[in-house]
Amino acid sequence: MRDSLSRVVENRDLGSGIYLLRLRDPALLEERVxxxxxxxxxxxxxxxPLVRRxxxxxxxxGDVYDVLYRVVGEGTELMSxxxxxxxxxxxxxxxxxFALPAPDETAILLGGGxxxxxxxxxxxxxxxxxxxxxxxxxxxxxxAEAGCWVGxxxxxxxxxxxxxxxxxxxxxxxxxxxxxxAAWQDWWQANPLPGDKLRxxxxxxxxxxxxxxxxxxxxxxxxQISVETVMGCGVGICMGCVIENADAQxxxxxxxxxxxxRWLLVCRKGPVFDAAAVVLEGGSLx
Amino acid sequence: MSRxxxxxxxxxxxxxxxxxxxGGVAMDNPVMLASGTAGYGPELADxxxxxxLGGFVTKGIATYPWEGxxxxxxxxxxxxxxxxxxxxxxxxxxxxxxxxxxxxxLRARGVKVVVNIIGKTVEEYHEVARGLRGCDAVDALExxxxxxxxxxxxxxxxxxxxxxxxxxxxxxxxxxxxxWVKLSPNVADIASMGVACEKAGAxxxxxINTLLGMAIDLETRRxxxxxxxxxxSGPAIKPVALRMVWQVSQACSIPVIGIGxxxxxxDALEFMVCGASAIQIGTANFVNPNTxxxxxxxxxxxxxxxxxxxxxxxxxxxxxx
Numbered sequence: 221m222r223d224s225l226s227r228v229v230e231n232r233d234l235g236s237g238i239y240l241l242r243l244r245d246p247a248l249l250e251e252r253v254x255x256x257x258x259x260x261x262x263x264x265x266x267x268x269p270l271v272r273r274x275x276x277x278x279x280x281x282g283d284v285y286d287v288l289y290r291v292v293g294e295g296t297e298l299m300s301x302x303x304x305x306x307x308x309x310x311x312x313x314x315x316x317x318f319a320l321p322a323p324d325e326t327a328i329l330l331g332g333g334x335x336x337x338x339x340x341x342x343x344x345x346x347x348x349x350x351x352x353x354x355x356x357x358x359x360x361x362x363x364a365e366a367g368c369w370v371g372x373x374x375x376x377x378x379x380x381x382x383x384x385x386x387x388x389x390x391x392x393x394x395x396x397x398x399x400x401x402a403a404w405q406d407w408w409q410a411n412p413l414p415g416d417k418l419r420x421x422x423x424x425x426x427x428x429x430x431x432x433x434x435x436x437x438x439x440x441x442x443x444q445i446s447v448e449t450v451m452g453c454g455v456g457i458c459m460g461c462v463i464e465n466a467d468a469q470x471x472x473x474x475x476x477x478x479x480x481x482r483w484l485l486v487c488r489k490g491p492v493f494d495a496a497a498v499v500l501e502g503g504s505l506x
Numbered sequence: 507m508s509r510x511x512x513x514x515x516x517x518x519x520x521x522x523x524x525x526x527x528x529g530g531v532a533m534d535n536p537v538m539l540a541s542g543t544a545g546y547g548p549e550l551a552d553x554x555x556x557x558x559l560g561g562f563v564t565k566g567i568a569t570y571p572w573e574g575x576x577x578x579x580x581x582x583x584x585x586x587x588x589x590x591x592x593x594x595x596x597x598x599x600x601x602x603x604x605x606x607x608x609x610x611x612l613r614a615r616g617v618k619v620v621v622n623i624i625g626k627t628v629e630e631y632h633e634v635a636r637g638l639r640g641c642d643a644v645d646a647l648e649x650x651x652x653x654x655x656x657x658x659x660x661x662x663x664x665x666x667x668x669x670x671x672x673x674x675x676x677x678x679x680x681x682x683x684x685x686w687v688k689l690s691p692n693v694a695d696i697a698s699m700g701v702a703c704e705k706a707g708a709x710x711x712x713x714i715n716t717l718l719g720m721a722i723d724l725e726t727r728r729x730x731x732x733x734x735x736x737x738x739s740g741p742a743i744k745p746v747a748l749r750m751v752w753q754v755s756q757a758c759s760i761p762v763i764g765i766g767x768x769x770x771x772x773d774a775l776e777f778m779v780c781g782a783s784a785i786q787i788g789t790a791n792f793v794n795p796n797t798x799x800x801x802x803x804x805x806x807x808x809x810x811x812x813x814x815x816x817x818x819x820x821x822x823x824x825x826x827x
Contacts (some may be wrong), residue, residue, distance in 0.1 A: 461581030
């Protein structure tokens with residue numbers, strides 16, 4: 221990881237409150253950026269907002285990295301005003317990353333809203349590794365919004381391997397009408413691959429991750445998810461970003477484990493976890 | 507205006523003596539990282555050269571591991587943040603086995619190591635102090651009697667002079683090292699707390715811990731922190747901290763360590779002028795992990811430019827004439 225200054229080369233309004241921020245930072249990019257890792261960015265200089273915010277890296281090209289973000293609060297609102305040429309304090313790359321599937325496994329990528337960019341990063345990694353057997357399911361509100369999450373171009377568009385990117389919209393204006401997890405289940409029914417030949421990856425809102433994790437458990441699928449919690453520092457010193465260790469739910473394992481390990485730091489042990497390793501239900505996450 | 511500690515002679519920044527002696531610990535410079543804002547050391551080592559520090563204060567250590575609070579544990583506020591971590595810590599045994607080797611290396615580089623200790627009873631504080639006896643990686647203990655997040659016990663030690671004195675005495679009795687006490691600002695008279703700890707054998711006073719605060723979500727009408735309230739830190743609390751450092755340093759004869767929203771060298775120097783012999787950087791580590799480095803260099807520069815050859819000459823020089 222590197223505490224650095226990233227220079228803005230583009231900060232483009234893509235519509236639907238979604239922006240593409242492209243940052244030049246050779247020092248930060250000396251370390252390989254794996255799919256699912258993130259950077260902490262100071263969204264504005266000064267004391268408000270005080271702490272940096274975590275953003276997943278969608279793509280790296282040369283000494284430039286892309287962050288796709290949605291304006292949701294004060295920090296991202298200020299970030300949307302950042303001008304080309306300005307410098308932003310950055311820290312990264314941080315956190316754990318998605319593990320690539322075995323050669324004979326079909327990778328299923330499930331991304332919802334701001335959970336889409338890490339799936340773009342993963343699809344890129346799969347392609348770079350020569351793993352062509354993947355399908356991405358992209359969940360958004362509307363067809364208009366779908367076009368704003370740039371980066372998820374189908375590399376096989378117009379060829380025999382096309383249609384690897386499947387859309388699900390809440391209003392039915394594009395692709396499957398409904399949730400992205402339902403879209404994938406629908407697809408799986410039509411393409412009945414054996415469960416032990418599937419590898420699931422998910423990133424998106426909590427309800428979506430809960431649905432993925434439940435399915436993975438029921439169908440005994442290997443599954444990794446990327447979770448988001450309120451984060452302060454990104455490096456494990458503020459201890460604010462925790463998620464519950466699934467072992468703590470098992471009375472026997474809980475008795476044997478150190479109480480220190482009940483809450484896991486998302487910035488260090490995550491953000492990518494095996495779906496069965498963390499507790500997503502029960503209301504401790506918001 | 508000319509100050510007694512200043513000379514018109516130009517001083518090179520590298521010739522400024524930043525050395526301080528704080529409650530039985532001699533440090534190369536007055537800058538420390540505050541407990542709970544820098545882990546046990548390795549967490550920050552990738553982005554900050556810890557060798558620049560005068561001292562390092564560990565995350566609080568209890569006799570046994572604590573799990574801490576459920577999330578959400580932090581919330582941002584104007585120029586500050588609230589936390590309710592709940593003192594999640596690895597416990598004494600794991601600290602001695604897993605954390606001490608790194609701290610030993612740090613100490614070998616000239617950084618003084620202070621272990622923050624926590625407990626829910628007087629006996630637990632005493633027990634941790636005893637457990638650290640003979641540990642040559644540790645220069646001093648800092649007693650956390652003020653962390654406001656623990657429902658059982660903790661808050662009482664920090665708010666009653668008698669209880670603070672009792673727990674300080676028990677720790678001093680159990681320890682072979684200097685004992686500092688970190689005071690809570692959530693009291694009517696912080697000076698009397700300092701006096702009680704000094705009488706009980708403390709050699710230094712860390713001032714201040716976080717201020718109890720709260721933040722809510724208006725739409726859901728729920729608190730932003732899982733346990734409701736939490737400790738406020740960051741630049742928002744600096745004026746309160748400065749006032750308390752001044753009050754405690756006036757009332758006590760042992761050194762005061764200034765803490766509270768220090769963001770840069772100017773902030774740090776203000777604390778020293780108000781009576782702090784050294785300072786700790788806390789929340790700033792989350793925002794800019796290189797704050798400590800910038801503070802050390804900035805102090806040196808400021809002193810050089812004003813002809814202050816020894817930083818100790820600044821301590822307690824607030825002019826109230």
